[in-house]
Amino acid sequence: MRYETVIGLEVHCELATDSKIFCSCSAHSYGAEPNTHVCPACCGMPGMLPIVNKRVVDYGMKAGLMLNCHINRVTTFDKKSYYYPDLPSAYQTTQWFAPVAVNGLVEIETSEGKKGIRIKQIHMEEDAGKLVHDIREDTTHVDFNRTSVPLIEIVSQPDLSSAEEVEAYLERLKALLRYARVAECEMAHGTMRCDVNLSVRPEGSDKLGVRTEMKNMNSIEAIKRAIEYETARHIDAIENGTEVLVQETRRWDDIKGKSYAMRSKETAGDYRYFPDPNVMPVVIDDEWFDSIQASLPEFPEVKREKYTTELGLSDYDAEQIAKSIALCECFEDAYSVCGNAKDAANWMISEVMSNLNARQMTYDMLTLDGKALGELISLVSGNKVGRANAKKILNAMFDDAAVVPSKYAEENGFIISNDTGLMDKVIKTMVEADPKAVADYKGGKEKAIMAIYGKCMKELRGNCDPQMLRTKLIEYINSL
Amino acid sequence: MDKDTLRRLELLNQLSLTEEQKSEMYSFFDRRENDLSELSSIDTENTERMVHVLPILTVVREDKIVQNFDRESLQAGAPETDEGYWCVPRVVE
Amino acid sequence: MEFYFEKVNTSLDKKIVADDMLLTKGIPTTAGSRMLDGYVSLFEAEVLTRLTNAGYGLCGKASVGELAIDLLGETSYKGACVDENGKILNPVAEIIKSGDAMAGICLDANGYVRRAAAQYGLVSVKPTYGTVSRFGMIPVACSGDCVSVMAESASACRDILDAMAGHDDKDGTSLPESKCALLKKSAPVVEIKRVAVITDMLCCDDTVNSAVNSLVAKLEADGIKVDRIENDLIKKSRNAWNILMSAELCNNVSRYDGVKYGYRSNNFTSIDELYTNSRTEAFGDFLKAAILFGSDTLSTENYMRVYDKALRVRRLICEEFGKLFKEYDAVLMPACSAMAYSIDAVRANKDMPYTENLYTAPASITGLPAVAFEGVQLICNYFNETSLLALCEKLEKEGK
Numbered sequence: 015m016r017y018e019t020v021i022g023l024e025v026h027c028e029l030a031t032d033s034k035i036f037c038s039c040s041a042h043s044y045g046a047e048p049n050t051h052v053c054p055a056c057c058g059m060p061g062m063l064p065i066v067n068k069r070v071v072d073y074g075m076k077a078g079l080m081l082n083c084h085i086n087r088v089t090t091f092d093k094k095s096y097y098y099p100d101l102p103s104a105y106q107t108t109q110w111f112a113p114v115a116v117n118g119l120v121e122i123e124t125s126e127g128k129k130g131i132r133i134k135q136i137h138m139e140e141d142a143g144k145l146v147h148d149i150r151e152d153t154t155h156v157d158f159n160r161t162s163v164p165l166i167e168i169v170s171q172p173d174l175s176s177a178e179e180v181e182a183y184l185e186r187l188k189a190l191l192r193y194a195r196v197a198e199c200e201m202a203h204g205t206m207r208c209d210v211n212l213s214v215r216p217e218g219s220d221k222l223g224v225r226t227e228m229k230n231m232n233s234i235e236a237i238k239r240a241i242e243y244e245t246a247r248h249i250d251a252i253e254n255g256t257e258v259l260v261q262e263t264r265r266w267d268d269i270k271g272k273s274y275a276m277r278s279k280e281t282a283g284d285y286r287y288f289p290d291p292n293v294m295p296v297v298i299d300d301e302w303f304d305s306i307q308a309s310l311p312e313f314p315e316v317k318r319e320k321y322t323t324e325l326g327l328s329d330y331d332a333e334q335i336a337k338s339i340a341l342c343e344c345f346e347d348a349y350s351v352c353g354n355a356k357d358a359a360n361w362m363i364s365e366v367m368s369n370l371n372a373r374q375m376t377y378d379m380l381t382l383d384g385k386a387l388g389e390l391i392s393l394v395s396g397n398k399v400g401r402a403n404a405k406k407i408l409n410a411m412f413d414d415a416a417v418v419p420s421k422y423a424e425e426n427g428f429i430i431s432n433d434t435g436l437m438d439k440v441i442k443t444m445v446e447a448d449p450k451a452v453a454d455y456k457g458g459k460e461k462a463i464m465a466i467y468g469k470c471m472k473e474l475r476g477n478c479d480p481q482m483l484r485t486k487l488i489e490y491i492n493s494l
Numbered sequence: 495m496d497k498d499t500l501r502r503l504e505l506l507n508q509l510s511l512t513e514e515q516k517s518e519m520y521s522f523f524d525r526r527e528n529d530l531s532e533l534s535s536i537d538t539e540n541t542e543r544m545v546h547v548l549p550i551l552t553v554v555r556e557d558k559i560v561q562n563f564d565r566e567s568l569q570a571g572a573p574e575t576d577e578g579y580w581c582v583p584r585v586v587e
Numbered sequence: 588m589e590f591y592f593e594k595v596n597t598s599l600d601k602k603i604v605a606d607d608m609l610l611t612k613g614i615p616t617t618a619g620s621r622m623l624d625g626y627v628s629l630f631e632a633e634v635l636t637r638l639t640n641a642g643y644g645l646c647g648k649a650s651v652g653e654l655a656i657d658l659l660g661e662t663s664y665k666g667a668c669v670d671e672n673g674k675i676l677n678p679v680a681e682i683i684k685s686g687d688a689m690a691g692i693c694l695d696a697n698g699y700v701r702r703a704a705a706q707y708g709l710v711s712v713k714p715t716y717g718t719v720s721r722f723g724m725i726p727v728a729c730s731g732d733c734v735s736v737m738a739e740s741a742s743a744c745r746d747i748l749d750a751m752a753g754h755d756d757k758d759g760t761s762l763p764e765s766k767c768a769l770l771k772k773s774a775p776v777v778e779i780k781r782v783a784v785i786t787d788m789l790c791c792d793d794t795v796n797s798a799v800n801s802l803v804a805k806l807e808a809d810g811i812k813v814d815r816i817e818n819d820l821i822k823k824s825r826n827a828w829n830i831l832m833s834a835e836l837c838n839n840v841s842r843y844d845g846v847k848y849g850y851r852s853n854n855f856t857s858i859d860e861l862y863t864n865s866r867t868e869a870f871g872d873f874l875k876a877a878i879l880f881g882s883d884t885l886s887t888e889n890y891m892r893v894y895d896k897a898l899r900v901r902r903l904i905c906e907e908f909g910k911l912f913k914e915y916d917a918v919l920m921p922a923c924s925a926m927a928y929s930i931d932a933v934r935a936n937k938d939m940p941y942t943e944n945l946y947t948a949p950a951s952i953t954g955l956p957a958v959a960f961e962g963v964q965l966i967c968n969y970f971n972e973t974s975l976l977a978l979c980e981k982l983e984k985e986g987k
Contacts (some may be wrong), residue, residue: 031557032557032558032559033558038555038558038559038560038561039559039560039561040559041559047578048577048578048579049565049568049569049578050578051561052565052568053562053568057568059568065553066553066554066555067554067555067556067557068554068555068556069557070557071554090545095506098585099580099582145585146579147585149579150576151584152583152584153576153582153583153584154582154584154585155576155577155579155580156579156580156581156582157579158580284502284506286506289543289545291546293553294546294548294551295546295552296552296554297552
């Protein structure tokens with residue numbers, strides 16, 4: 015018999031805000047000293063009251079709109095109760111009754127073609143703290159830095175049917191949320207986490223099989239492995255009766271390549287949700303809604319299409335730039351100033367990206383002023399600054415956002431003077447210093463001239479029009 | 495209220511009642527059920543629930559970091575800490 | 588008899604006492620629970636900051652019943668305050684009576700403040716929900732918790748209300764300044780002309796009934812029209828309030844688990860034992876019952892039938908009061924069923940906080956302002972408490 019796998023995902027993404035969702039502690043918990051980003055509220059002490067971080071709602075809305083959701087214009091917070099050491103108040107404030115966004119649709123593309131994945135809802139909530147198990151054998155150490163860091167949970171309908179689709183879906187979520195600049199979505203940093211709900215049924219059947227939930231996958235590769243393992247386990251159980259499938263939560267062990275049932279407590283299951291009396295409903299008025307809508311970026315594929323058809327970029331260049339909204343914005347700003355899309359794209363792909371790589375920065379971390387880059391490109395194309403010097407200026411712009419290319423060029427003597435007297439003098443000196451190259455050139459080796467050209471350029475500190483230098487050099491040698 | 499439900503309530507709330515307390519809880523819950531029956535005669539079908547007695551207004555704050563409390567004072571009253579962490583018996587997952 | 592939980596030296600001459608539900612910096616706040624024995628907050632209640640700025644000095648903290656949900660303080664882990672005849676005493680009221688403090692600042696969650704004021708012939712005011720910051724209060728039932736004032740006179744209550752009320756950005760349910768300003772002394776006062784006595788609420792002993800009759804006579808002598816009316820719904824407030832209060836309480840005390848601060852059992856080998864034994868050893872019987880009941884109201888099976896029902900009844904009760912306030916400026920009812928209680932009677936009745944709050948639950952569940960005066964309780968519409976206190980001031984002057 016042939017089987018099909020039915021998969022629904024619960025994806026948690028940490029929102030890229032500065033402060034936490036309900037208190038003003040720093041939300042940048044990654045790599046911080048334990049319990050240094052905490053206050054009485056987020057370590058469970060009584061008396062402080064939750065005040066909602068506006069940017070969390072902004073980002074919740076943005077995420078919803080990017081995933082084609084309906085936005086609930088009155089959205090409320092609710093409390094979910096359970097005991098675990100990473101939850102200092104023994105309740106998590108989340109959204110149960112009126113989540114910020116519902117009924118969305120995400121389009122994915124796999125080798126099988128395009129497919130729409132329905133989104134049930136997106137809700138905003140607070141993260142839990144971190145437990146450390148490897149300091150002492152008998153003790154678990156508790157760190158509340160991550161407590162109350164804002165999350166969105168994106169709940170899909172069970173519309174996915176393979177590991178390949180899951181990968182495409184997660185990549186799509188990551189691309190869209192990064193484009194909207196609401197979340198980093200980096201599984202390796204824990205800023206994107208994914209629980210997989212999976213069941214198996216005979217192909218064509220409309221009845222769902224027993225569903226298990228898997229947790230603790232730390233990479234997309236692990237998720238794919240877990241799905242393949244779990245699918246095989248379910249089919250084996252159905253076909254061979256190797257075990258009886260039960261609805262349960264399982265933990266993925268990526269080293270062993272197996273899933274294990276998590277210890278189920280008698281208490282599991284009743285979270286006793288109720289509306290939080292301390293948080294008033296958040297009412298999203300038209301002005302707020304419109305401002306969020308207006309701030310949404312174009313989708314990556316729209317950017318790519320625009321870059322190739324309207325701006326004449328190659329598919330490769332368009333693809334490279336569309337990888338990050340930060341690259342897109344920088345490129346578009348640069349183009350708006352310099353007026354040459356191909357030049358701007360070349361600068362982005364060669365110089366800007368290599369600067370980012372050298373600084374170990376991701377594309378999304380680019381903060382370079384695109385308009386200033388456009389000015390720099392214009393200086394080069396207008397023969398005002400040599401290319402080598404322009405690279406130095408770009409480097410300075412990366413180091414200091416206040417650097418203005420034209421001003422910096424002037425202050426550092428990078429402006430091409432085209433002083434023909436000086437050029438003639440330098441050419442004469444360099445030609446006389448290398449009679450062999452001159453002889454080679456005259457003997458037909460055209461490339462031999464490049465060595466002298468390079469020395470001249472160096473002597474002139476790059477401040478001359480390369481074409482003029484070349485012409486003058488050839489003229490001079492030919493006149494000998 | 496039955497034995498299993500009461501046990502479940504104890505577990506959910508991390509409480510452990512003595513036998514005497516348990517037997518009192520059954521009558522206590524019976525009286526609460528009586529209280530509830532007085533409400534069931536009230537027709538609430540067309541009434542919205544009321545969580546907040548105030549008129550609806552949105553309260554949000556700007557996304558700004560304010561770090562006012564240091565770890566040492568936050569952990570001053572802690573039963574057990576180690577290397578800046580709060581400590582609990584090992585949790586096995 | 589020691590009524591203080593903690594004494595403080597203050598140089599300020601307008602001395603106030605706080606109940607042990609207000610967080611204080613530097614001195615312990617226990618909420619009357621062994622769980623918080625020795626707990627010292629890192630910040631203080633917003634009301635205390637405001638009162639200090641207005642020249643009031645904290646002279647000490649008074650014991651409360653565990654989490655302030657009982658009505659007589661009998662569940663405090665320090666034990667009830669009882670005189671030689673077995674009569675239960677209220678620490679805040681005793682401290683005011685002794686002259687140590689001119690007023691008490693307390694958390695009114697289930698009404699203990701109003702009934703203590705009534706029993707002692709003091710004046711108390713529970714202001715409109717949202718006009719006084721709850722920042723720095725030990726949370727009990729957040730949808731109804733109100734910082735309240737108890738004092739010798741209505742004018743002292745008005746002075747303190749004037750200093751306490753105001754918008755606070757640190758409380759997400761705090762009303763805008765324009766609304767809070769209605770509680771200031773400078774706000775215009777409306778004359779109280781018509782008062783309703785709800786006869787369904789007069790199920791109390793002779794001492795209380797005579798207090799009701801005596802105040803009604805005074806009001807009538809002052810030209811106020813007093814109507815005796817029946818109302819079947821308002822007396823059911825407690826049934827709904829017990830549900831909401833217990834569920835919120837259950838959630839609010841879940842944070843006390845022996846991990847971060849407070850009481851930790853010595854007897855555990857696992858995390859669940861740590862939680863269970865710490866909570867079981869530190870919490871008193873009534874709190875445990877309230878936690879279990881509150882938890883049960885929120886269970887998947889019961890939520891719609893019980894909790895959601897109570898939320899809907901709350902709206903009906905608010906609407907019912909709204910109708911009454913179209914005709915009347917205030918509603919008069921007792922604050923308690925008797926003026927004195929013996930410790931033995933209280934011990935025998937395990938349900939007292941759930942039954943005796945018949946009188947106090949209506950203002951708690953609606954967030955309406957309530958004044959205890961001359962042994963009875965007056966409830967008025969939102970933001971009218973200054974008018975009510977002005978009337979009490981007038982009656983006080985006439986009485987002298």
